[in-house]
Amino acid sequence: MKTAVIGTGVICEQHLIGLQRVDDARLVGVCDLSPAMASYTADRFGADATYTDYQRMLDEAKPDVVHVLTPPPTHLRLVTDCLDAGAHVFVEKPAAPTYGELEQLIDASNRTGRALVEDHNYRFNTTVQQIEKLVEEGELGTVGEVEVRMVLDIRGEGGRFADRHLRHPSHDMPAGVIHEFITHLCYLALMFVPRDTPRDFDRVSALWSNHGGGDHFRYDDLDATAIVGKTHLRIRSSCHTGPDCFVLTVRGSEGYAETDLFQPFVRVVKPRKGGKQLSPLVNQFANGMTMVNASVRNFRDKIMQRSAYEGLHALVERVYEALREGRPMPVSFDDMDSTSRLVDALVAGQETA
Amino acid sequence: MKLLVTGSTGFLGQAVVREALRLGHTVRAAVRPATDIERAWPGGHARLEIARIDLRRKQGLADACRDVDAVIHLAAVKMGDFYDQMVGTVVATENLLAAMDEAGCRRMVLCSTFSVYDYMRPRSGTVVDEDFPLEPDPDARDEYAKTKLLQEQMVRDHAEQTGMALTVIRPGVIYGADNLLNGWTGQQLGEKRWVRIGANAKVPLTYVEHCAEAHVLAAVKDEAVGRTYNIVDHDPPSQRRYIKLLQSRFVPRPRVFLINWTLARTVARSGWLFNKLFLGGRAKVPSILVPCRLHARAKPYRYNTPRATDELGWSMRWSLEEAVDRSLQVEQGELVLGLPAGETLAVNTGESAKATDHAEAATA
Numbered sequence: 001m002k003t004a005v006i007g008t009g010v011i012c013e014q015h016l017i018g019l020q021r022v023d024d025a026r027l028v029g030v031c032d033l034s035p036a037m038a039s040y041t042a043d044r045f046g047a048d049a050t051y052t053d054y055q056r057m058l059d060e061a062k063p064d065v066v067h068v069l070t071p072p073p074t075h076l077r078l079v080t081d082c083l084d085a086g087a088h089v090f091v092e093k094p095a096a097p098t099y100g101e102l103e104q105l106i107d108a109s110n111r112t113g114r115a116l117v118e119d120h121n122y123r124f125n126t127t128v129q130q131i132e133k134l135v136e137e138g139e140l141g142t143v144g145e146v147e148v149r150m151v152l153d154i155r156g157e158g159g160r161f162a163d164r165h166l167r168h169p170s171h172d173m174p175a176g177v178i179h180e181f182i183t184h185l186c187y188l189a190l191m192f193v194p195r196d197t198p199r200d201f202d203r204v205s206a207l208w209s210n211h212g213g214g215d216h217f218r219y220d221d222l223d224a225t226a227i228v229g230k231t232h233l234r235i236r237s238s239c240h241t242g243p244d245c246f247v248l249t250v251r252g253s254e255g256y257a258e259t260d261l262f263q264p265f266v267r268v269v270k271p272r273k274g275g276k277q278l279s280p281l282v283n284q285f286a287n288g289m290t291m292v293n294a295s296v297r298n299f300r301d302k303i304m305q306r307s308a309y310e311g312l313h314a315l316v317e318r319v320y321e322a323l324r325e326g327r328p329m330p331v332s333f334d335d336m337d338s339t340s341r342l343v344d345a346l347v348a349g350q351e352t353a
Numbered sequence: 354m355k356l357l358v359t360g361s362t363g364f365l366g367q368a369v370v371r372e373a374l375r376l377g378h379t380v381r382a383a384v385r386p387a388t389d390i391e392r393a394w395p396g397g398h399a400r401l402e403i404a405r406i407d408l409r410r411k412q413g414l415a416d417a418c419r420d421v422d423a424v425i426h427l428a429a430v431k432m433g434d435f436y437d438q439m440v441g442t443v444v445a446t447e448n449l450l451a452a453m454d455e456a457g458c459r460r461m462v463l464c465s466t467f468s469v470y471d472y473m474r475p476r477s478g479t480v481v482d483e484d485f486p487l488e489p490d491p492d493a494r495d496e497y498a499k500t501k502l503l504q505e506q507m508v509r510d511h512a513e514q515t516g517m518a519l520t521v522i523r524p525g526v527i528y529g530a531d532n533l534l535n536g537w538t539g540q541q542l543g544e545k546r547w548v549r550i551g552a553n554a555k556v557p558l559t560y561v562e563h564c565a566e567a568h569v570l571a572a573v574k575d576e577a578v579g580r581t582y583n584i585v586d587h588d589p590p591s592q593r594r595y596i597k598l599l600q601s602r603f604v605p606r607p608r609v610f611l612i613n614w615t616l617a618r619t620v621a622r623s624g625w626l627f628n629k630l631f632l633g634g635r636a637k638v639p640s641i642l643v644p645c646r647l648h649a650r651a652k653p654y655r656y657n658t659p660r661a662t663d664e665l666g667w668s669m670r671w672s673l674e675e676a677v678d679r680s681l682q683v684e685q686g687e688l689v690l691g692l693p694a695g696e697t698l699a700v701n702t703g704e705s706a707k708a709t710d711h712a713e714a715a716t717a
Binding site for chain 1 (some may be wrong): 385386387408410432433434436437439440443444447498503507633635636637638
C-alpha cells in the first residue's frame with residue numbers, strides 16, 4: 001500500500017513508527033508547509049518524495065492511504081480532497097472541530113467509498129484493552145460508571161500551550177486547549193457504555209474553568225458529567241493537580257478496574273475465590289503484586305523508550321490490516337459520531353466557573 | 354551598517370546588540386511578541402529599533418529584514434523536545450531565509466556551535482579548527498547538535514543556491530554572567546557541590562562579550578564572506594584551572610567532585626556496548642553514558658583560532674580572570690552592562706524617536 005502523510009509534527013513521528021510495523025506499506029510522500037520538516041521526516045522514515053503542496057502529492061504519488069496530521073480546522077478541506085483523490089484517510093483527533101464538520105467528512109467517505117478513521121489511539125493501549133476484556137467477560141458486572149481523568153501541566157512555563165509568543169492553534173478551538181485532549185477523554189468514556197444503550201447526550205453537565213486566569217487560556221479545567229442511559233460518565237481535565245496522569249476507572253455492578261496510561265497498571269477489585277469474606281484480602285494481595293510487576297515493567301519501558309503511544313502503533317497496524325482484508329475499521333463511524341456529539345454536548349452545555 | 358539581530362534578548366544576543374551599538378552600527382533587534390524589552394534594554398537607544406516577530410511564523414519577517422545590510426542570526430531553541438528545537442531552530446531559519454530573499458537582504462552571519470563537530474573519532478590532542486570533521490551520526494547526539502547541524506547545512510545550501518553572502522561563526526563554550534558553569538566545565542549538584550568530568554582537557558571558552566564582538570566584526574568585514582570561524586578565547590584554560598578559579602571566587606567555596614575521564618569513558622563505552630548488544634541500541638540512558646555525548650563535553654582536544662584573529666581583527670579585551678570577575682559583578686548587581694551612553698534615549702518604551710515597532714507598523 002502506498003502511504004503518505006500531511007503534517008510532520010510530533011504526532012507524525014508516532015504514526016510513522018507504527019507504519020514501520022506494516023510490512024506492505026511504502027511511504028511515497030511526506031507533505032509539510034516547511035520543506036525542512038518534510039525533508040527531515042522523509043530522510044528519517046525513508047519516504048520516496050517530499051512535497052509542500054498536498055494536491056501535488058495526491059496527483060503525483062497517488063497514495064492509497066493518507067495520514068492527515070495537521071491542526072483540526074484544516075481537516076475538512078484536506079480530508080475531503082484526499083478522499084476525492086481516491087485515498088483512504090487516517091485523520092488525527094479531533095477529526096473535525098464540530099459535529100457538523102464530522103458529518104461532512106463521513107458523507108464524503110460514504111460518497112467516495114474510501115475509508116475514514118479517526119485516531120482513537122488510547123483505546124488500543126494494552127491496559128485499556130485488558131479492562132475492555134474484563135468488561136466483555138462480565139468480570140465487573142454491568143458498567144455503571146466510567147471516570148476518565150487527565151492531569152497535564154498545560155500551563156507550565158516553556159510548554160507549547162503556554163507559549164505567549166506563538167499562540168498554539170488549539171487555543172482557538174471551541175473548548176480552547178482542552179479541545180486538544182477532549183476527544184481522548186470522550187471516546188475512552190464511551191467505549192465502556194453498554195453497547196445496547198442509545199448514545200443520547202441530553203443529560204450533560206460541564207463546568208469549564210480558567211483557574212489560572214488571564215486571557216491566554218480560555219479554559220484550563222473541565223469537570224463534566226454525562227449520563228448515558230444508566231451509565232454515568234465523569235470527565236475531568238485538570239492542570240492544577242499533580243503529577244501528570246491519565247486515569248481510567250470503570251466501575252461495574254460487581255467490581256471495578258483502573259489504569260493510568262502514563263504509568264500503566266491494571267488494578268482490579270472484583271469478587272475473588274474465597275467468597276465475600278476473603279475477597280478484600282485476595283484483592284489487596286493480587287493488586288500488590290500487580291503494582292510490583294508494573295513498577296518493573298514501567299521502568300524497563302521508560303529505558304526502552306516505549307511510550308503511551310503504543311496504542312497508536314497498534315491502531316495503525318489494525319487499520320492497514322482492515323484495509324488489506326476489507327474488514328471494518330477498528331474505529332467505526334458510530335464511535336467517531338458519538339464521540340464528536342459528546343464533545344459538542346460538553347461544549348454546548350458549558351457553564352463557566 | 355544596519356544589522357538585524359535575531360535572538361537579541363538572549364544571553365549572547367544582548368551582548369551582540371551592545372557591541373554593535375558600541376561600534377557605531379544601527380541595530381534592529383528581533384524580539385518575540387511577548388518579550389519585555391524594557392528588561393533587556395532599559396530606556397532603549399537612539400540607534401536601536403525593535404521588530405516584534407516570531408521566526409516560527411512568517412508574518413512580519415520580510416518587513417523586519419527590509420533595509421538592513423546584514424542579519425546576525427543567533428536565534429535557536431536549546432530546550433524542549435526535538436520538535437520544539439526543530440521548529441524553533443531549523444524551521445525558524447527557513448522562514449528567515451525566505452524573508453531575507455523577499456526583502457532583498459543578501460548577507461547573513463550565522464551563529465552555529467562547536468556542537469556540530471565530531472568528538473568521537475578524532476584522536477585526543479587534535480587541534481579543533483574550522484576544518485575539524487562534522488558529526489557524521491547526528492542521531493546519536495542530542496537534539497541541540499542535531500538541529501544545529503541541520504540548520505547550518507540548510508543555510509550553507511541556501512547561500513550556495515542564491516548567492517547570499519554567508520559567514521558561519523562557531524563559538525566554543527560561551528560564558529558570562531549566570532552562565533559560568535555548563536556541561537564542558539562542570540555541573541552544579543545543588544549550591545555547594547559541583548561535579549566535573551576530567552581535569553586536564555582544555556575548555557574552549559569564549560567570554561560572551563568577546564564572542565559578541567566576533568559576530569559584529571564578521572558582519573561588517575568583506576573578508577568574512579564565505580568563511581567559517583571558530584571562536585575560542587586565546588589560551589583556553591584546563592577544566593581544573595577554570596573550576597579552581599571559580600571556586601576561589603565563590604563564598605562559601607563549593608566542593609568539587611571529580612569523575613576521572615578514563616573511568617567515565619570506560620563506563621560510557623561499556624554502557625553503550627551493553628545497549629547495543631543486548632538491548633538493540635534502543636535504551637535511553639543519561640548523556641554521561643552515551644560515548645559521543647560524553648566525548649563532546651570532556652575529551653581533551655586543543656584549540657587554536659588564528660583565523661578569526663587574523664581575518665576579523667578579533668581580540669580579547671579581558672583576561673579569563675577579568676572576565677570571570679566581570680561576570681560575577683554583573684550577577685551581584687555591582688556592574689550593569691548597559692547600552693553605550695552618549696546618545697539620547699527614549700524613556701521606558703524601548704523605542705527611540707527613530708525606533709519603530711515593525712509588527713505595529715506593518716499592522717497600521
